[in-house]
Amino acid sequence: MKNILLTGLFLTTSLLGITAQADSAKASSMWDMPQPTILSKAQTGFNDQPYQSYVQQERVKLKNSNQFRIDVNALSLKYDYNVSTYFINEGASYKNQLGYTSQGTTNKQGLLFKDISCAGAGCVLGGDKSVLKLGDGVNIGQIAAKSTLDFKLRADGYNRGNNAYVFGAQDSKNADGLQHVVAYGIKGTGYILMGFEDLYGNGASGGKFGEYSDRDFNDTVFIVDIGKKNVDAFLRRDVPEPSIMLSLLGLSAAGALKLRRGKAA
Ligand SMILES: [Ca+2]
Ligand SMILES: [Ca+2]
Ligand SMILES: [Ca+2]
Numbered sequence: 001m002k003n004i005l006l007t008g009l010f011l012t013t014s015l016l017g018i019t020a021q022a023d024s025a026k027a028s029s030m031w032d033m034p035q036p037t038i039l040s041k042a043q044t045g046f047n048d049q050p051y052q053s054y055v056q057q058e059r060v061k062l063k064n065s066n067q068f069r070i071d072v073n074a075l076s077l078k079y080d081y082n083v084s085t086y087f088i089n090e091g092a093s094y095k096n097q098l099g100y101t102s103q104g105t106t107n108k109q110g111l112l113f114k115d116i117s118c119a120g121a122g123c124v125l126g127g128d129k130s131v132l133k134l135g136d137g138v139n140i141g142q143i144a145a146k147s148t149l150d151f152k153l154r155a156d157g158y159n160r161g162n163n164a165y166v167f168g169a170q171d172s173k174n175a176d177g178l179q180h181v182v183a184y185g186i187k188g189t190g191y192i193l194m195g196f197e198d199l200y201g202n203g204a205s206g207g208k209f210g211e212y213s214d215r216d217f218n219d220t221v222f223i224v225d226i227g228k229k230n231v232d233a234f235l236r237r238d239v240p241e242p243s244i245m246l247s248l249l250g251l252s253a254a255g256a257l258k259l260r261r262g263k264a265a
Contacts, residue, residue: 087221105144
């Protein structure tokens with residue numbers, strides 16, 4: 001009897017400890033959070049194959065990236081949705097990290113992928129000790145209407161930790177003041193495809209790591225599933241500039257994004 005009581009108390013204390021830890025991590029930084037459960041394609045039913053052709057060739061500058069700029073308010077949901085993200089590919093030597101924030105009706109943030117390194121066939125720049133398979137997913141969970149999603153990349157954050165650059169959709173907040181994200185709404189799906197550039201600057205040696213950026217925007221490519229109704233509502237919006245999102249299957253997009261052929265350099 002006494003033993004059972006003690007065990008019960010111990011469990012309660014442990015659970016409280018875990019909760020407190022999770023809360024403090026949340027308060028400090030998404031990057032300190034543990035890797036959420038990664039779901040395989042077999043578990044989610046997601047098929048990455050149709051979207052691999054949208055991954056820019058390695059070290060080939062995406063010339064008209066400006067056309068695919070994402071506005072910070074772009075990912076505003078009109079309808080509630082159980083949001084998920086899916087890893088499409090990476091052409092990066094770095095081990096990048098991806099996180100998200102939701103602001104508005106639903107206020108939360110989280111880490112999505114702690115080590116974005118591609119393993120197996122079809123990777124643009126896979127390597128040793130890589131962990132993600134094409135199409136692997138992480139569920140964000142229910143996001144209510146009138147919430148705005150935003151995504152951040154911590155460039156080589158797995159190795160550099162807090163010393164790493166964090167890049168997002170707002171150019172002015174990026175260390176180099178440049179665009180680091182391209183995004184496309186894919187008609188007929190609930191998907192927004194996003195590509196990040198993980199290197200600082202515009203080609204010349206720059207930044208605290210002396211990086212020569214190739215501006216290929218393929219260093220982390222992923223899909224966020226916000227639901228067909230949200231994407232359709234989005235694509236219907238009368239947007240004055242081409243900035244926010246274009247239907248990926250348009251001619252300009254087809255011209256911009258060459259099909260990836262053969263092995264990346
Ligand atoms: Ca690349
Ligand atoms: Ca890699
Ligand atoms: Ca790059």
